[in-house]
Amino acid sequence: MDPAKFPKSAVPLNHAQYGPITDENLKGINQGKVALVTGGARGIGRAISIKLAISGANIAILDRLESELSETKRLAEEHGVKVKTYVVDVTDIEALRGVLKQVESDLGEIDILVNNAGVSPGKPQWMESFEDFWRTIEINFKSTMATSWYMLPKFRERKRGVIVNIASRAATVDFPFAVGYNSSKAAVARATFTLQEEVELDGLGDGVQLYALHPGGVPTTMSKKEIREELLQKYPSMTQHGTDFQALFKDPPELCGATVTYLAAGKAKELRGMYWDCRQDIEKVKAYGREKLQNEGKYTLKVEFLEGYENEP
Template sequence: MDPAQFGLSTLSLQHAPYGPISVEKLQGANAGKVALITGAGQGIGAAISESLAKSGANVAILDLKLGNLENTKKACLSQNVKVEAFECDVTDDAKVKEVFDQVEKQLGPIDVLVNNAGILDQRPFIMSTFPAFWRQIEVNFKAPLMLIHNILPKMRSRGHGCIINIASRSGTVDVPMTLGYVTSKAALIRATHTLQKEMKLDGMDPAIHMYALHPGGVLTGMGGAGAAPDVRSKYGDITDEEFYKDLFKDAPVLCGQTCAFLASGKGKELRGLFIDCRQDVGKLLDIGRETLLKENRNTLTVNFIEGYTNEP
């Protein structure tokens, strides 16, 4: 993959919490709300959980193993909010329903859903087993949509809710050896766009607001692991990994505070869009929703050659 596919920003990118998404600005912004975060055991998910707790939300944190959540739970409890931890495979529909019921009994109705859990198997499609490839689709795409399908009726009946899908810039470019990941993230971005339009059809826009969010360049265990030895022996090192590591300069808290900002409703004008959390939300809001939509900004699109669009 050529990193130039991502383009080079001429505006300064943010690499740490700033202005409108700072802890101070969001103090109490989500007070009394209940937020559920998947993949909350470490990294980005842990940061999202803590940021939501800092903004006043009571949090339900999920991960594959309960033991993975000890540190996250401790950090959230230090913010004097209610915290409940759940062991959950988010691809298991029955278990998800069970956890949702437990959350409602212990914390109350869920106001904010953050679909963060994700996996990456970095290898060419032909060198992967199909079940290993498809598992990425199940975790990264099927699971978020399944959770949304479970929570939307309840959000609709209460007349409000926020859903944040942790996506990736990888869903907007072609990256060899990551077919399952890029495909699932592109699908998640498209689903976010489309579901927000469905909220409008049902008169629930902007009361229910959704976002697809790129968490920034966060060097997690998933993103920094590199290709397996068998892949390297066949293809060599097809990327300059040291260069890529230089792109991963963002702390997870940047994404965490962006989620707290969006959950608060302060960014509702950006609902249904794909947001890169390194880009100043203030600048996007200043441009305005009408212009962003008219110019097809922050949305997946295809640029045909000049003159070719649809029939008149």
């Protein structure tokens, strides 16, 4: 992605916790709830787990990285909540379902589901096998749907529950070397919209909310990958992708973690079902009003045509 091709926000974005999502204001807002976080061993997932712990939620953390899971558990437990960790491959659906049942046995009914597990190999299509491409789809999208399919019937029955799906700016733009990542994140955002629409049809939107959240430009292990030298030689213009693009990753994972925690507490129901960017001021955006946001087609995926050609049913 060439950053020069895209406009910059005229309104300053947040690159750190602010106002309603400072640790002080997050304390206790999810007291006694049970939250489950996939991909929680490090990076964004670790920050989400810790912020949820600050808010008083007991945490179930899923990942394949056992040693990193232990450290996240230790950090979350410092806030006086119960924390359980589970080593699982989220693409193994039967194993994943087994873990979800075990979490309910260990901690009780799950109130908050955060689908954070994700990968991006960073290869062009011709350097990636179909199996590798599909593995990205399964981690980023299939696992998100598997956990949602398990939890939504329970949330519907109880008429309460929150799902936060970590999406990406990649869901809304085109750039090379990420066909699996871009496609899966767009799918996550579209599925979030659709599932919320179904919840609304049954009059459950006040209690059951889903969100698709861009976590900001976080310098995680995944985002720090450098473009291979042979690709730079073949595509010299991609030097910018490897320099200016990397400079976009300047947001701490705590910003996303705090935003997820705020959403999990039902503090921004106006944005339910929508895709949005955690760097934007959450109170400013929700104050715009849900009806107005929907009528104007804000915070949703769409295609624009030439003037005069409308996207008819």
